[in-house]
Amino acid sequence: MAGPDAGNMTSDKLQPDTPATKSELELNDSPIEQVRLTVSTTDDPTLPALTFRTWVLGLISCATLAFLNQFFGYRQNALYVSSVSAQIAVLPIGRLMAATLPTKPIRVPMTRWTVVLNPGPFNLKEHVLITIFANSGSNSVYAVGIITIVKAFYRRKLNPLAAMLLTQTTQMLGYGWAGLFRKYLVDSPYMWWPSNLVQVSLFRALHEVEMRPKGGQTRLQFFLMVLITSFAYYIIPNYLFPSITALSFICWIWKDSITAQQIGSGLHGLGIGSFGFDWSTVAGFLGSPLATPAFAIVNIMVGFFFYAYVLIPFAYWTNLFEAKRFPIFSSHGFDANGQTYNTSRVLDEKNFKFDSQGYESYSKIHLSIFFVFAYGLNFATLTATLSHVALFHGRTILQLWRQTMTTARDQVSDIHTRLMKKNYEVVPQWWFYAILISMIALATLACQGFDKQLQLPLWGIFLACALALFFTLPIGIITATTNQQPGLNVITELVIGYLYPGRPLANVVFKTYGYISMTQAIMFLGDFKLGHYMKIPPKSMFVVQLVGTVVASSVYFGTTWWLLTTVDHICDPANLPEGSPWTCPGDDVFYNASIIWGLVGPLRMFGRLGIYPKMNYFFLIGLLAPVPVWLMAQAFPGRDWIRLINMPIIFGATSGMPPTRAVNFLAWGTVGLFFNVYVYRRFKGWWARHNYILSAGLDAGVAFMGILTYFALQVQDINGMKWWGLDLDDHCPLAHCPTAKGIVVDGCPTVQ
Template identity: 75%
Template sequence: MTGYVDDGGHQSQPQPHSHIDVTGEDGEAAAEESPIEQVRLTVSTYDDPSLPALTFRTWFLGILSCVLLAFVNQFFGYRQNQLYVSSVSAQILVLPIGKLMAATLPKKAVTIPLTGWSFSLNPGPFNLKEHVLITIFANSGANGVYAVSIITIVKAFYRRSLHPVAAFLLSQTTQMLGYGWAGLFRRYLVDSPYMWWPANLVQVSLFRALHENEKRPKGGHTRLQFFFLIFISSFAYYTVPAYLFPSISTISLVCLIWKKSVTAQQIGSGFKGLGVGSFGLDWSTVAGFLGSPLATPGFAIINILVGFFLFVYVVNPIAYWSNWYEAKKFPIISSHTFDSTGQPFNISRILNEKTFHIDLNSYNSYSKLYLSVFFALSYGLSFATLMATISHVALFHGKTIWTMWSKTTAEKAKKATDIHSRLMQNYDAVPDWWFYSILIITFALSIFACEGFGKQLQLPWWGLLMACGIAFFFTLPIGIIQATTNMQPGLNVITELIIGYIYPGRPLANVAFKTYGYISMTQALMFLGDFKLGHYMKIPPKSMFLVQLVGTVIGSSVYFGTAWWLLSTVDHICDTDLLPDGSPWTCPGDDVFYNASIIWGVVGPLRMFTKQGVYPEMNWFFLIGLLAPVPVWILSRKYPNQKWLLLINMPIILGATGSMPPARAVNYITWGAVGIFFNFYVYKRYKGWWARHNYILSAALDAGVAFMGILLYFTLQSYDVFGPNWWGLEADDHCPLAKCPTAPGVVMEGCPVF
């Protein structure tokens, strides 16, 4: 699992250790079926090559889904309770719309003037291949554009100008660059039957379920009726936490009882403290930062909650009240940076206004950079998580990965295939020159974005080349890990460390290098994972390529346009000191990204995590993470009948709080409670209902919140109408003292001096 503190919790969802049946190469099953048991049980071996795929319905519904999801996710990305709407919502919604279009649109061919080309608005019944391609379109809109955070911190936090063309090129090239070399690895990571991409089997199952003929149960509802019932309820209810009573999003009972105690509020605040006795009555509190708990495997929920309780309720209180790293000078939980007196770190005192990089004389005469002990330990845990993921994969999945890779290379030598690869031979493959063209064009545009426009992004050409080299080098090994275990070790910490040591003192160079080095690899793997889904669903490869390419360009453009529009039109966006009461535009994720740019970029790891800084001990977490999975592995080998040992996942436990900050304790508490209820109690007692309705319930709740949030903004909040002026209007948990330091003599506005 990868979830690091500087990117707002980009976390994978690893699967439990499961037995993978790999039939021998010479076996009859391997000749006819997939060698992977899970694939044999899930993926259909039937294909109808005559079904139309890239139809008018595909383009219309696909582009519409892509635009809507990109707009919604970026729109909510700046708000107090972020909301992520996945492509599953579109996957469910477009099915009835597609069938309606098939029933109503004329079948007569439409000719494009001056070209002689023609197409049909209605080529027949709405089919599975159209549905898959529309979902791939939607997925392009649902996947965020990491580079937008760079644009946000420049404009909203550093308050500097950024050329819109440079910003646009940055958002496009970071998303597209990895597609260029993805084509080089597709013969290994897509064509090979041993690279099975377990996460795709969930999508395959959902597609098959949605396209089965469904009869309404007696006294019940169809899936679509259930979706709209929950959607309308969620849509209506969200007026309460979003407009009438924002305080209901986080209710901290301890603070309502002990209104003058700093310690009590530190313990009880779900927003700025440990969250004991805190909860929220808002779906965006539940799903806003950690994703929907309904769609998270039960074993992962337990591992995350174990990690959360250990870190937040054991390690952090010990560290804070023992005053590690002068912890009491700072808030108990904060993502901000501080100086040695406990005041917010004044970045303008050390940053040269003209060159926009560190002035070492000013830094040496001012103060070292301090963090809350929670934030410092979060970085240590991010180091541990990276190493634990590598160690865990090597110990628990190393043999499987090696077996599958050996079979993959042997298969390539023999040109052997399984049934799915043979069925895909009915379609033309994507020419290699398509991938090379993308690589050349996007790399040239990346150089132009970094070196042009007065070098506003600070990253020189050699830095871009190094970032691309790192991403390219890791794409295949990490792709093998993800394609066999569903785990993706992240490169964000490593890329920050490398550029932070080599090219310190430049915040934008650091975040740009991280984005090109980290995101281009994840985009390459997303491209390949979607290609494998198309492989399983027998989608023509050229159609898949076009949809992914067009979807990414459109999605990135909408993310960029939405961000630029909000940054230009919402007064004081991201500035919590100047925003009016009730305003949701607090940008919690970008606030963390901004502070990370100071830590890794301006000050740099040399002056943070060595003897020159305050936190050299954090480097021990690399060793802790490397060794952490070993005891679990030894116990699982010693007691093979104790299957529960295989569900202990140290990368998830160590990385559990990777979303904190910007996620808060209340988000984890409510997310965990809802997840346990549905994935354990409901799953065990009402398994039929769970199988039929669980994912649809999740998608409907997300969609209702999203549409009401947008409606409220355009009708009321864009006109600075934020609801009735009363106690419950504050988007806060009424724990003002939770942010206060407790060290003697430290002065902070609104806090008592001890």
């Protein structure tokens, strides 16, 4: 999101202020330049926040976004509708309610209570809380993937109450961890949460009275211009010319070469020469590059280039792990003959467990070389995160902990923290603990009751909670300073896969409790920081987050159950009618992970019985990698660029591949470096006023046009005239083919 100084701020200066280091600027504002440029230092504590308008518009936004995102999530062309869409849409509605609703209090019948429908003009704090409601609806519910693979892929029954409890408890557990770490990740001015500044900029543009500069535009005018332009343009990649989302020129030149298409395909290969002219290609998987600090973008692109253009080509073309027998890029498992792995041959259908005899008579499970090293780099990311945080931020964490234990006043504060403490009551800690204890009890009921359909034993629940608790702080620090969030999905799969092998549901349930409760905690903390910047009463924030999470989880679950029980052959492309969109691409990856880690298990994948035990060295590599960077930083304290080297980000850059593709990285990095390096340095004034507004306008235009196109045309199966560019593909049909001699795969030439 910013120039080189941003990295220095988040690494070199992540220390509590002392009299010797405090500057007058940091006393009166924030030590982070991007925050100083974006966030207001004023507050009006008299503005009403949790009003009737907040409840009505917030609940509608939450439920609507939850329904749309889950509905579209099952489709081949998935569409993500962000909370920015609701943030914009509710503004005129809120102002209309302020102009038309009665201002006099209304008595509730048979009570002494009164309700104020209209406390005055629609204000900024109401708008922020409505957006927090919308955030709850726009964030996916990971647990519904378990319900989907059970009913649609494994085709087994699942008690709906058990499924509902699973959905709610996995989303709500994070409140406990969030309560424990608020002091470190919200109150500290050095935990600045870059992505929140997009929202802050948009709120200010929508609400602040701003004089139009001579010959220029107000921020609101600029936002509307970007919104209209993005909205109008998105009809091209979304409907008229979908192939523009990934243009792979090398494939068009060498139409009959498998190797050339592996190199050139942006969707199924290395993506050299591939690019996309679609904002969803740029921001769909990696988030908006405009909201990511420049030093993080550089680290991510270094990681991607090393992975995609050094490690993978070397491993594939030296035939490491017999890589040439399989596609170079795929998330599926394969047997020794290069065919898609037949799960039914290794699954005991009666007991829903691993069939060792069937496995021995069939084949070990093989992965594409991309997928193999994606797991290896996930291992490295995990240990590198711990090492990096301990080396670079350990002293700060220890100091903050000592301050907490001695109940001393927090010495690390900026103007925003002081305003919040002066004007508002904090959320009592016992609120968080009460939710944590009750959610653990309900999680126990979900897993131990209902004939133990979810397979996870009691000790598994507590172990998953322990992992989430342990990792929330270090991963929260990475997220709050870099806008990148390493996940626990792989380590949780690995742990339960070794301890409780052969049970696919136990594996994914454990992963969800361990991984998602940590992710939810960080989401709650990020929202708290947004409220911190916008000066929202913390108790109102807590109530909105809590209610929004319950409502969103319920709608996600209800939509999932409805579609799974009403759409014939959903998630089964082989039996779906021709042209049916219900192919569930995201759940297909989730299903394959359940096979790799849960059914077959890590012992037969990455252990002594598997093909890939060497991947375990990545744990050691990740643990040691930050050490030389830290030593260099100590040896050369004046070389600020050294501290910008972030090994967790470098290792974790490609952890989302697949389903993230090479074309996404190339487009994302190009746009991000242009705006957050070149524009930031040359036109800092323009960047400060317009960068985040540009990001929000692009997101909103894509979302609005996507919804309009679907409900106006695509729902009626009106998909435009058929031509070459109508396919959502980069036209590299050979990129998924193997290159080993004698391997026969449908649609691929056999290499002799």
